[in-house]
Amino acid sequence: xxxxxxxxxxxxxxxRWVIEELxxxxxxxxxxxxYWENPGAVEYRDIRYHVEEAGCPICRAERxxxxxxxxx
Amino acid sequence: xxxxxxxxxxxxxxxxxxxxxxxxxxxxxAFERLYDQADDILHDAFTETLRRIRSEGFCSSAGWxxxxxxxxxxxxxxxxxSCERRIFRQLASHSTSGDSSGSSAANLGVMAIDSExxxxxxxxxxxxxxxxxxxxxxxxxxxxxxxxxxxSRLLMKEAYERSLxxxxxxxxxxxxxxxxxxxxxxxxxxxxxxxDRIRQADVERSVFLTxxxxxxx
Numbered sequence: 304x305x306x307x308x309x310x311x312x313x314x315x316x317x318x319r320w321v322i323e324e325l326x327x328x329x330x331x332x333x334x335x336x337x338y339w340e341n342p343g344a345v346e347y348r349d350i351r352y353h354v355e356e357a358g359c360p361i362c363r364a365e366r367x368x369x370x371x372x373x374x375x
Numbered sequence: 376x377x378x379x380x381x382x383x384x385x386x387x388x389x390x391x392x393x394x395x396x397x398x399x400x401x402x403x404x405a406f407e408r409l410y411d412q413a414d415d416i417l418h419d420a421f422t423e424t425l426r427r428i429r430s431e432g433f434c435s436s437a438g439w440x441x442x443x444x445x446x447x448x449x450x451x452x453x454x455x456x457s458c459e460r461r462i463f464r465q466l467a468s469h470s471t472s473g474d475s476s477g478s479s480a481a482n483l484g485v486m487a488i489d490s491e492x493x494x495x496x497x498x499x500x501x502x503x504x505x506x507x508x509x510x511x512x513x514x515x516x517x518x519x520x521x522x523x524x525x526x527s528r529l530l531m532k533e534a535y536e537r538s539l540x541x542x543x544x545x546x547x548x549x550x551x552x553x554x555x556x557x558x559x560x561x562x563x564x565x566x567x568x569x570x571d572r573i574r575q576a577d578v579e580r581s582v583f584l585t586x587x588x589x590x591x592x
Contacts, residue, residue, distance in 0.1 A: 309408075309458055317462055317511065318539055324408055325455050327515035328536045331523055332445075346526060349533035352550075357540055361448075364405035368444060371397055 326361040328353060335362055339369065383428045390439035391421050398443060406451045416454070420446040452512075459510050509576045514569060515539075517576075521568065534558055535565040 311317050321327045330338070330350045338347040338354070354362045391398075395417060402413045409416065420443050427433035435442035522532035530551070537547045544562065548555040 309462060311462055317459075320462075321459065321512045321515065322536070322539055324406065325452055325459065325512040327512040328519055328532075328539070329516075331520065334523060346529065349522075349529045349536070352533050353536060357536070360407065361405045364401050365444075367404065368397070368401040371401075372440060 323360075326359065329359060329361055332365075335365065336369075339366060380428055380432050383432070383434055384425060387421070387424055387428060387439050391417075391443065394440045394443070398440065398447065401444065402447055402451065405448070406455070409451055409454060412454065416447050416450050417443070419450050423450075456510055456512060459512055463510070509573065514572055514576070517572060518565070518569060531561045531565050534561040538562055538565075 309320070311320065329335070330353065334347065334350060338344075338350040341347065342351065350362075353359050354366075398417055399413045402416060403410045406413075423446055424433070424435075424439070424443060518535070519532060522528040530553070533551065534547050537550065538544075542550070544558045545555055548558045551558070
């Protein structure tokens, strides 16, 4: 297995990478599913930030996949 | 029984063949870094699921595509975590000149110590790193699950994520509509939790050792 080429100059870079690419701050699948059902709910405001404002690609891709599944 | 497993295998294979393009698209979107490895990861997920059917007659109640997505996501994160482990080692070799006093280190509640270890210390550290038991991504993931287990901790999760992504306390306070003093309190509790968790789980304090060459005092 070839590993992706990654170069980090600082710990700050690693923290950013771990959050943005490894999904370290992603909500649980159950809560994420609850958020898609009811995105305005107060109990999901942390997820709203994570998905809408921070733009987590992992959670957003999950949404697209679920939508695609529903269309089929 | 064998008939059931044969049927399950056929269902899985059919789902994989018909859904592989959509799975590939999802995986490449979610884990852009692994774009070129998407087919390998999906193949691993498929064979792993096939093995579960053959060995225990496993049947996914959520549907095969949903299950394959869960397995593929886990395998993708495994690959990235093996990179993370390697990165920790690389950073360790530059730990004395690294960003150990940066705000991200402070955000994680760790102390930066900047001195050159002696040869015997270095050998011991190399050995500890090879046995590294916990990664930054794992600690943060556990922190999220801990916050999610009690609704009163969700504000802390959001404040901490904002902080890790570079927002200053006054910006967090404004964005969340809470007092700056509350933000400081939330971040303090979050950092304490992270610090305690590393101390418990990583008995050798290898995260600290890897990043700073020493454990926190």
